[in-house]
Amino acid sequence: xxxxxxxxxxxxxxxxxxxxxxxxxxxxxxxxxxxxxxxxxxxxxxxxxxxxxxxxxxxxxxxxxxxxxxxxxxxxxxxxxxxxxxxxxxxxxxxxxxxxxxxxxxxxxxxxxxxxxxxxxxxxxxxxxxxxxxxxxxxxxxxxxxxxxxxxxxxxxxxxxxxxxxxxxxxxxxxxxxxxxxxxxxxxxxxxxxxxxxxxxxxxxxxxxxxxxxxxxxxxxxxxxxxxxxxxxxxxxxxxxxxxxxxxxxxxxxxxxxxxxxxxxxxxxxxxxxxxxxxxxxxxxxxxxxxxxxxxxxxxxxxxxxxxxxxxxxxxxxxxxxxxxxxxxxxxxxxxxxxxxxxxxxxxxxxxxxxxxxxxxxxxxxxxxxxxxxxxxxxxxxxxxxxxxxxxxxxxxxxxxxxxxxxxxxxxxxxxxxxxxxxxxxxxxxx
Numbered sequence: 001x002x003x004x005x006x007x008x009x010x011x012x013x014x015x016x017x018x019x020x021x022x023x024x025x026x027x028x029x030x031x032x033x034x035x036x037x038x039x040x041x042x043x044x045x046x047x048x049x050x051x052x053x054x055x056x057x058x059x060x061x062x063x064x065x066x067x068x069x070x071x072x073x074x075x076x077x078x079x080x081x082x083x084x085x086x087x088x089x090x091x092x093x094x095x096x097x098x099x100x101x102x103x104x105x106x107x108x109x110x111x112x113x114x115x116x117x118x119x120x121x122x123x124x125x126x127x128x129x130x131x132x133x134x135x136x137x138x139x140x141x142x143x144x145x146x147x148x149x150x151x152x153x154x155x156x157x158x159x160x161x162x163x164x165x166x167x168x169x170x171x172x173x174x175x176x177x178x179x180x181x182x183x184x185x186x187x188x189x190x191x192x193x194x195x196x197x198x199x200x201x202x203x204x205x206x207x208x209x210x211x212x213x214x215x216x217x218x219x220x221x222x223x224x225x226x227x228x229x230x231x232x233x234x235x236x237x238x239x240x241x242x243x244x245x246x247x248x249x250x251x252x253x254x255x256x257x258x259x260x261x262x263x264x265x266x267x268x269x270x271x272x273x274x275x276x277x278x279x280x281x282x283x284x285x286x287x288x289x290x291x292x293x294x295x296x297x298x299x300x301x302x303x304x305x306x307x308x309x310x311x312x313x314x315x316x317x318x319x320x321x322x323x324x325x326x327x328x329x330x331x332x333x334x335x336x337x338x339x340x341x342x343x344x345x346x347x348x349x350x351x352x353x354x355x356x357x358x359x360x361x362x363x364x365x366x367x368x369x370x371x372x373x374x375x376x377x378x379x380x381x382x383x384x385x386x387x388x389x390x391x392x393x394x395x396x397x398x399x400x401x402x403x404x405x406x407x408x409x410x411x412x413x414x415x416x417x418x419x420x421x422x423x424x425x426x427x428x429x430x431x
Contacts, residue, residue, distance in 0.1 A: 082197065
């Protein structure tokens with residue numbers, strides 16, 4: 001019994017009644033439109049006129065339910081007043097298709113804008129609006145009648161008696177019975193409120209909740225966001241990891257030659273400044289995206305930036321022997337950016353774990369593929385043999401990046417004194 005009384009004691013029950021009454025009140029200005037056909041057909045029987053007015057009224061309400069923003073308003077009201085945990089209305093905009101991947105394949109993450117509120121799902125909001133208005137009118141009128149009866153019946157008994165009439169019959173209430181009937185009518189008011197609110201609460205999830213098409217669109221959007229965050233994590237790891245490694249080595253070199261060769265020390269410090277400034281641009285962009293702020297244009301590092309990257313390594317004291325061949329400038333943008341990051345990560349690993357000596361960098365662009373390789377010495381001592389902390393994400397991240405580009409990767413010892421990173425990516429050159 002106590003469980004049945006609980007809805008009557010909740011504030012959300014009566015806020016839900018306000019929500020229901022709001023639907024009824026909003027429908028009142030539409031009555032003149034519903035009466036227009038009736039006024040034009042005055043000769044029709046009263047029953048036909050009433051049915052016609054109700055049909056036109058329902059049609060106008062349903063048309064309003066088809067409006068783009070109607071459902072968004074209804075979901076917000078149901079969430080606040082009915083206390084139903086409805087998610088926000090999904091709005092998936094059509095993103096431009098990225099065809100810059102290998103072979104021009106369409107990349108994942110593009111969701112058709114028509115996937116939301118398509119087909120049979122469009123009837124749900126008009127149906128909810130019609131039921132909302134019906135429950136609002138029914139519950140409102142029933143509550144007013146019960147409230148009026150609860151106040152009027154005892155008052156009529158005080159003035160001489162009370163009589164209830166129903167379907168041609170009547171009952172004379174005398175004595176305490178008028179008070180009993182009045183109290184019962186007043187107690188039924190919160191019951192009607194609870195029934196109206198409970199009805200709307202049960203109808204809200206199937207009619208205002210996400211449809212199957214919207215769930216699919218939301219899942220695709222979340223998948224796109226996750227892929228974007230993973231991409232940003234790779235970018236941050238590659239850019240910041242390389243910069244910190246190179247800056248550490250450059251600072252050590254500057255400290256060693258500061259007294260003997262001030263010019264070389266200043267060059268190393270200048271290189272640290274340039275590399276850290278570029279890393280800060282990457283960091284600002286990534287943090288802006290992760291905070292869901294309006295980030296600026298993403299910093300683009302492509303194969304065209306390789307000479308600058310190699311110069312920074314030379315200022316760090318590394319000996320780099322590049323072999324660049326082919327039309328690197330004609331490699332598609334996405335692939336060129338990925339290739340730059342792959343070479344950058346290979347050079348970072350060579351600085352961290354190499355044993356000094358020359359670092360061989362080979363980038364060759366052909367009509368059918370892009371070949372990248374970084375070879376460095378292992379063992380012994382040298383500028384790159386200093387101990388650096390490692391996260392263990394470098395090579396796995398590279399392998400994932402290459403896999404997404406449908407390429408091939410090899411990483412491991414090349415003989416007894418060298419380590420070799422080799423990557424082959426399918427490529428399509430621009431016309």
